[in-house]
Amino acid sequence: MPAILISDPTLRDGNHAVQHKLTLKQIAVYCDAADAAGIPIVEVGHGNGVGASSLQLGESASPDMAALRMAREHLPHSKLGIHMIPGFATIEKDLKGAIAAGVDVVRVASHCTEADLTERHIGFARENGRTVYGVLMMSHMASKELLAEEAGKMESYGAEGIIFMDSSGHYLPQDVTERVKTLTTALSIPVGFHAHNNLGMAIANSIAALDAGAAMLDGCARGFGAGAGNAQLEVLVAVLERLGYQTGIDLYKLLDAADLAERELMKNVPSISSLSIVSGLSGVFSGFAKPVARAAQQFNVDPRDIFFELGQRKVIAGQEDLIIEVASDLAKKKVNSLLEAA
Amino acid sequence: MSLGVQVSSESIGYIEKNPDCCDLVFDATSANDHKLHAPILKRLGKIAVDLTPAQVGGMCSPAVNIAECLDMPNVNMITCGGQASIPMAHALSKTHENIDYIEVVSSIASRSAGPATRRNLDEYIHTTENALKKFSSCARSKAILNLNPAQPCVNMQTTLLAKVDKPDINGLTAYFKKVVERVRKYVPGYRVLVGPLLENNRVVIMVRVTGLGDYLPAYAGNLDIINCAALAMAEEYAKKMAAVGAKG
Amino acid sequence: MTQAAIAQVRQDCCEALSGLERQLSQLKSDHVLITGGTGFVGSWLAEALACLNDDFQFGVKIYILARNTGRFQSAYPHLADRRDTTIIQADIRDFFDVPAKINWIIHAAATPDNRFHSSSPVETMNVIASGTMTLVKAVDRCVNIKKFLNISSGLAYGPQPWDLERIAEGYTGAPASGAVSSAYAEAKRFAETYCGAARSQQRLPIVTVRPFAFLGPYQSLETPWAINNFIRDALTGNVLRVLGDGQTVRSYMYGSDMAAWLLRILTDGAIGAAYNVGNPEGITLERLAQLVAERFNPRPEIRLNASNSDARHHRTIFIPDTTLATTSLGLSIKTPLPTALERTIQWNRAYHAGSAKVAA
Numbered sequence: 002m003p004a005i006l007i008s009d010p011t012l013r014d015g016n017h018a019v020q021h022k023l024t025l026k027q028i029a030v031y032c033d034a035a036d037a038a039g040i041p042i043v044e045v046g047h048g049n050g051v052g053a054s055s056l057q058l059g060e061s062a063s064p065d066m067a068a069l070r071m072a073r074e075h076l077p078h079s080k081l082g083i084h085m086i087p088g089f090a091t092i093e094k095d096l097k098g099a100i101a102a103g104v105d106v107v108r109v110a111s112h113c114t115e116a117d118l119t120e121r122h123i124g125f126a127r128e129n130g131r132t133v134y135g136v137l138m139m140s141h142m143a144s145k146e147l148l149a150e151e152a153g154k155m156e157s158y159g160a161e162g163i164i165f166m167d168s169s170g171h172y173l174p175q176d177v178t179e180r181v182k183t184l185t186t187a188l189s190i191p192v193g194f195h196a197h198n199n200l201g202m203a204i205a206n207s208i209a210a211l212d213a214g215a216a217m218l219d220g221c222a223r224g225f226g227a228g229a230g231n232a233q234l235e236v237l238v239a240v241l242e243r244l245g246y247q248t249g250i251d252l253y254k255l256l257d258a259a260d261l262a263e264r265e266l267m268k269n270v271p272s273i274s275s276l277s278i279v280s281g282l283s284g285v286f287s288g289f290a291k292p293v294a295r296a297a298q299q300f301n302v303d304p305r306d307i308f309f310e311l312g313q314r315k316v317i318a319g320q321e322d323l324i325i326e327v328a329s330d331l332a333k334k335k336v337n338s339l340l341e342a343a
Numbered sequence: 344m345s346l347g348v349q350v351s352s353e354s355i356g357y358i359e360k361n362p363d364c365c366d367l368v369f370d371a372t373s374a375n376d377h378k379l380h381a382p383i384l385k386r387l388g389k390i391a392v393d394l395t396p397a398q399v400g401g402m403c404s405p406a407v408n409i410a411e412c413l414d415m416p417n418v419n420m421i422t423c424g425g426q427a428s429i430p431m432a433h434a435l436s437k438t439h440e441n442i443d444y445i446e447v448v449s450s451i452a453s454r455s456a457g458p459a460t461r462r463n464l465d466e467y468i469h470t471t472e473n474a475l476k477k478f479s480s481c482a483r484s485k486a487i488l489n490l491n492p493a494q495p496c497v498n499m500q501t502t503l504l505a506k507v508d509k510p511d512i513n514g515l516t517a518y519f520k521k522v523v524e525r526v527r528k529y530v531p532g533y534r535v536l537v538g539p540l541l542e543n544n545r546v547v548i549m550v551r552v553t554g555l556g557d558y559l560p561a562y563a564g565n566l567d568i569i570n571c572a573a574l575a576m577a578e579e580y581a582k583k584m585a586a587v588g589a590k591g
Numbered sequence: 592m593t594q595a596a597i598a599q600v601r602q603d604c605c606e607a608l609s610g611l612e613r614q615l616s617q618l619k620s621d622h623v624l625i626t627g628g629t630g631f632v633g634s635w636l637a638e639a640l641a642c643l644n645d646d647f648q649f650g651v652k653i654y655i656l657a658r659n660t661g662r663f664q665s666a667y668p669h670l671a672d673r674r675d676t677t678i679i680q681a682d683i684r685d686f687f688d689v690p691a692k693i694n695w696i697i698h699a700a701a702t703p704d705n706r707f708h709s710s711s712p713v714e715t716m717n718v719i720a721s722g723t724m725t726l727v728k729a730v731d732r733c734v735n736i737k738k739f740l741n742i743s744s745g746l747a748y749g750p751q752p753w754d755l756e757r758i759a760e761g762y763t764g765a766p767a768s769g770a771v772s773s774a775y776a777e778a779k780r781f782a783e784t785y786c787g788a789a790r791s792q793q794r795l796p797i798v799t800v801r802p803f804a805f806l807g808p809y810q811s812l813e814t815p816w817a818i819n820n821f822i823r824d825a826l827t828g829n830v831l832r833v834l835g836d837g838q839t840v841r842s843y844m845y846g847s848d849m850a851a852w853l854l855r856i857l858t859d860g861a862i863g864a865a866y867n868v869g870n871p872e873g874i875t876l877e878r879l880a881q882l883v884a885e886r887f888n889p890r891p892e893i894r895l896n897a898s899n900s901d902a903r904h905h906r907t908i909f910i911p912d913t914t915l916a917t918t919s920l921g922l923s924i925k926t927p928l929p930t931a932l933e934r935t936i937q938w939n940r941a942y943h944a945g946s947a948k949v950a951a
Contacts, residue, residue, distance in 0.1 A: 055485050056504035056545050057448045088488045091465040114492040115453060117461050117710040124706070127815060130829040132896075142492075153772045154709035159815030161834055161896050189905045190834060295543065315493040322448055322502040326537055326549060352685045458711040 004247040006193070006217040008106075008164075009035060009234055010044035010226070011262060012072070013084055014219075017048035017227035017288045018267060022062040025071045027266050031222070032075035034258035039250050042106050044082040045072040048227060048288055049318070050110065051083050051099050052090025057321050066098055073103040082106035084136070087118045089319065092125050100129050108164065109155075110136035112317050113143040116151035123158040134193070134217075135160035139317055141171045141284055145180045149187035162191040162217060167206065168288075168318060170199025170229055170281040174209035181213035193217025196232040198224055199281025201273060203232035204240060211246070222262035223270050228280055228287025230271030235259040279305045283312030292321050296328035306331055355380045362387050366584065367577055370395060373459065374466055381417055390580050391417040392573050396463065396470040402477060404429040405575040406525035413583055418576060422467050423565035424449035424486060425474040426572045427501035427533075430526050431548045432479040434519035441508035442481040447471065448504070450489040452496035455563035464488065498553050499564035500536070505546040512546070515539045519548065529575035530568050531555070596941045597669050599934060600808055603847035604635075604642035607925050611851060612647050617737070617858045620650045624693045626683055626726060627700030628655030629663035631846065632742060632802070632853070634809040636697060637670045639850035644675055651675065654690065656700070658682050683722035689729040695857055696733075698726055699742040704814055705775070712774035719778035720785075727789040738796050740857045741786045745803040745869065745911055746776035756873075757912035760801070760865050783865070790863055798860035800853060803869025803911045806931050807846030808938035817876060818843060821883040822936055824891065831884055831893045837877025840908040842870040845931035848924050855920050867911035870924060882932055 012031055016023050028045060035043045045068055047053040047061045054061040061068070072081050083104050085096060088111075096107070107126035109119045119135060126133040135155030140148055152163040165180060177194060184192045194210035196203035196219070207218050220234030235255050238248055263270055276290055285308050293311075297304035310327045349364060351357035354372065358364060367390040370377045377397035384391045393400060400417030403409070407429055412418045420426065428447040436442060460467070471486035491497045516539050526533045532553035539548045552564030559566050608615070623640060625633045633655060643649040655671075656679040657663065664671040664678060671678055679686075683700040701719050702708070708715045723741070730736055749764035758764075765780060766773035783799055790797040804818075812823040818841070824831045844852075852868050860866060874882075880893045916922045926934070 055448075055487060056444075056446045056506070057487055057502070087464050088468075088490070091468050093465065093469065112490065112492065115461075115490050117458065118464055118490070120706055120710050121462065121465065124813070124815070127820075128813075128823075130824070130827070132832075150771050157705045157709040157772075157815070159706075161832070189839070189907060191905075299542065315491075317489065317491055317493075319448075319487065319489045320450055320491070322500075322504075322547075322549060323450075325542060325547065329537055352682055356680075458714070462710065 002245050002247045005211065005241060006041055007234070007238065007248050007250060008042040008044060008082060008193070008217060008219050009040045009221065010084070010219055010231070011035070011221040011234070011266070013044040013046045013050070014048060014221055014226035014231055015266060016046070016061070018225055018230070018271065020291060021047050021054065021059045023266065025063050025067060028063065028068055028071050029075045030265055031258070031262055032072050034254070034261045036076045036079045038254035038258045040079050040255070041249060042080045042082045043072065043076055044084060044108070045069060046083050049089055050085040052085065052095035055089070058089070058319070065095065066102055069099055069102040069104060080105035080132070082108060084108050084110055085122065086110050086319070087122050092122060096122060096125055100126070100131060104131065106132045106134070108134045108136045109160070110138050113137040113140045113148055113151060113165070116154040119155055120158045123155060123160050127159040133160055134162045134164055137163065137165045139168045139286060140165040140180065141167065141169065141176070142315065142317070145183040148180060149183045152184055152188055156188055156190050160190065162193055163188060164193035164195055164217060164219070166195040167197050168286050169284045170197030170203070170277070170287055171284045172206050173200070173202060174205050177206045177209045178213045181210050181215050185214040191216035193219070195219040197226065197228060197287050198231065198271070198273060199229040199277045199287060204236055207232045207237055208240065208244070222259040223267065225262060225267055225271060228290050229273040229277035276304055276308065279308045283309050285311045285316060286318040288318060289321065289324060292324050296324045300328040300332040302328055302331040302335060355383055358387065358389070359383060366390060367392065367580055369573055369577070374463070385416060392577055393417060393419045394569055394573055396422060396466040398470060398473070402474050403572070403576055404433070404478065405529060405572050405579070406430050406522055407433045407478060409576065409579055412576060413579055420569050420573050420576070421474045422471045423451070423499070423569045424467070424488060424501060425471045426568045427499065427550060427552055427565070428471070428503055429474060429478045430522045431503040431519065431550065432475050434515060434522045435503070435505055435507070435546065436479040436481065438511055438514040438518050439507045439509070442479055443506040443508065444483040445475050445479050445481050446485040446487070446504045447475060447501060448487040448489065449499065449501045449565070450491050450497060451499045451565045452562050453490045453492035454496050455499070455565055456490050496560070496562035498551050498562050499568070500549065500551050502547065502549045507546055510541050510546055512539050512541055515546065530571045532561070532564055532567065592667060592669065593941045596808065596938050599938065600638050600847070601642055603845070603926065603934065604639045604850065605646060607847035607851035608639060608642060611855055612643070615643065615854055615858055618643065618649055618651050618695065618854070621694040621737070622652040622654065622690065622692050623695040623697070624654040624656060624689065625697045625699060626656045626722070627698070629657040629660060630699060630703065631805065631810045632699040632849070633657070634667065634670065635807070635846040635850040636853060637676070639847070639854055641670065641673060653677070654679060654693065656681055656683065656686065684718065684725055686725060687729050689726070689733060691732050691734055693733050694735050694737045696726070696730060696736065696739045697742065697853065697857060698723065698740065701779070704811070706814070708775040709771070712771050715774050716778040719775070719782050723782040723785055727786065727793070727795065730795060731793060736796065738798060738857050738860070740853065740860070741782065741797055741799045743783045743799050743801045743865070744776060744779040745801045745867065745909065747780040747783060747801060749776070751908050751910070753906065753908055757871055757910045758867070759912035760867055760915055787863070796862045798856060798862060799865040800856055800868045801865055801911070802849070803867065803909060804841055804843050805846060805849050805869070806843040807935050808942070809846060812939065817841060818879060821880050822939060825883055825887045826936070826939060829891070831880045831891050833876050833880050833893060833895050835896060835905045837875055837880065837895050839876045839906050840873040840910060841876065841879070842873045842910045843928060843931065844868070844870040844924065845926040845934070848926055852916060852922050855922055856916065859920055866916045867913050868916065869911040869913065870928070871911055871913045872928070873908065873910045874928065882929060883936070886933060886936055
């Protein structure tokens, strides 16, 4: 039976759903349950990774070091992982400390066309004996050939696997199949996939990835993650079991962990809202949902219009400030058209 | 060379061999290289305008502290994001007593960031954060850099977000307007896009920097701004030296 | 570098060169220029020539050209400060002033670090292409040029098919054109053909070598994965991590053997020919990791990174067929791999004695 490596970013991607307000207590209880279920990698931190706590992206309730130390204490068997984006986090300020706190797995991420930003960070994690993966975000914004090139760069820097993300939940299964095929041909290292559920395709996309040769998948308890949420981990593992894949995860304990996550971590179980559908269609980062809703309210414009405009401008993760600009522009246009009508 | 300008591939070596070739040196090599060059230039009595993140000399933002920089033989031009944001940080600090935290987010076109910028991303962030702290007298700062690959290329855009005790948007707007006028003397493409305003309890100002487009493309305002700042500084040095020369 | 390390390298060179002194005697009292002279290839050549001068009274005048010579001068004064050695600091792309008295040129100027190839592919190609073009033109001034050795790369063959045990010089594969990951290999291929054109048109005595993979002192332990990382991991007390199922096949030649081969091909290689240089005996990464681990006490753990279901299509192979060099020039490998490993580990230990961090 072939083995698939599951990585669980419930406590990282899920932070997007609660404006990065997961507490140390919540981290502790979920880690206990995840460890008991045998989840191989548990990823913890601000939605945009270590060092991303900011006014731009939202401030964490739990500072990075405290969160990681708490997680480390409550993960006696599972590996502790972090996500980090050069440009938000630095080696000195963030990566060094994370490694000192006991992180096992470092996933260094960039926008899908900017892999050369990750050279030093991948190198640093590798030199410090951590498992290091390269991550390509918003991967729908590059052709599969370009994606493979960028992944190749990360491989040359020392990444031992590449995960490509459907950060906006934009893909359909065929898109994923093509990309995984191209990546596995081009690379000597394993390929992983991180799904989002804006168009209800997270599980299907994940299975398509597997069928095409992916070896790693991400999933979150109850799908707790940005926008419409991620692939629902317990559903994914159940499907994998049925398909005959080995994950090393105890299904019952995983279901318990998901029940616990629902009780302890989230106010609402993720669902596909109208706004999520729009962001998925327009290919805009799922994590923008809350700031868009806020800006829409402040400037009195339709949030769906904001999303489509952001999609037009090909805005990438991290550019939350543009939301204010777009909302402000739309408001001005609205006023102007009202004036013209009058 | 066709313009009668001396060209050499020997870097600092040429200046050492021909010390009369110049009075002022723009160093756009790298932080590590500038640390080697700085003492040599000092020994040769040259003014150094440092465009690397080396930070050997004092930090310089012409619209803010050009006068005090004139006394320094080595000035550091910080970073492109620093040049875009320090005018904002300065205006904020002049109109607010208690600044808790300043954050600057810059977006630049992916095309405008070459291998050296990418390799030195961490240094860029640390240098910009240091500058923000210094120019705003605020203890906590954060700098973020986003590279955007969209075509057509996006213009450089910098947003300042700050947590302050008693936000005074009107005072800030008035003061900042004056600072912007000073900046526009050497960077005509420096334009306020949004604010100053209060959003979700944070002070927000967004500026866009477009270059002149005379040599570097206009979208690469980030490259223009640091070069223009360096030029502005150099011209002040030149004026000072000419004045001294006229007297002496 | 400690005295012990210097002595070991010298001894290695003597062993590798023994038996070749007669054939290499054409170099006596001549002027040899090495471009890219401060890298792995250049440093070993400098060591080999120093050995020939000191122990065999060759009287060779050595010229080392590189863009950044500062680190070489401060780290290896035993080479840089020699009276028979001149250091030239210049960018190969602008180096038109090749001293007219140069008799032998070994053109090794390029960056071998594949991370640099990914992040700065334009400059990677530029240095190789422009550098070669400039040098070939500059060589016209050399009245008494006897041989020009162009150091190409085994990567110029393109990917080695899994079922081809060893690549011989006649294999006509190529890197995928247009791909950024081909930047280095394609630039080397261009340089080879350019040298062929110059050989024909300018009547220059050019020989080409295609080096494969090497091991030894003077090599950075920073480049990701495989042999250097295993050594690095072991030296820093970490687990030895092997990518995939460890069945990727590589081979390694020790630096002193490389230097000896290069000098022999320089003096007696046929003009217009290309010679593979490397170790024809392949070894899997897994076995290599074991060889490294065995040399440490306590023995570090080896961990295969085989998290994926089908590792087979991730396996690669990169092994030279060196029949041409061994039969036509009588070359052989004097330092077997286990010994090469020992010496490399020893050198790195001694070189970094006293510092906890293993640096390049």
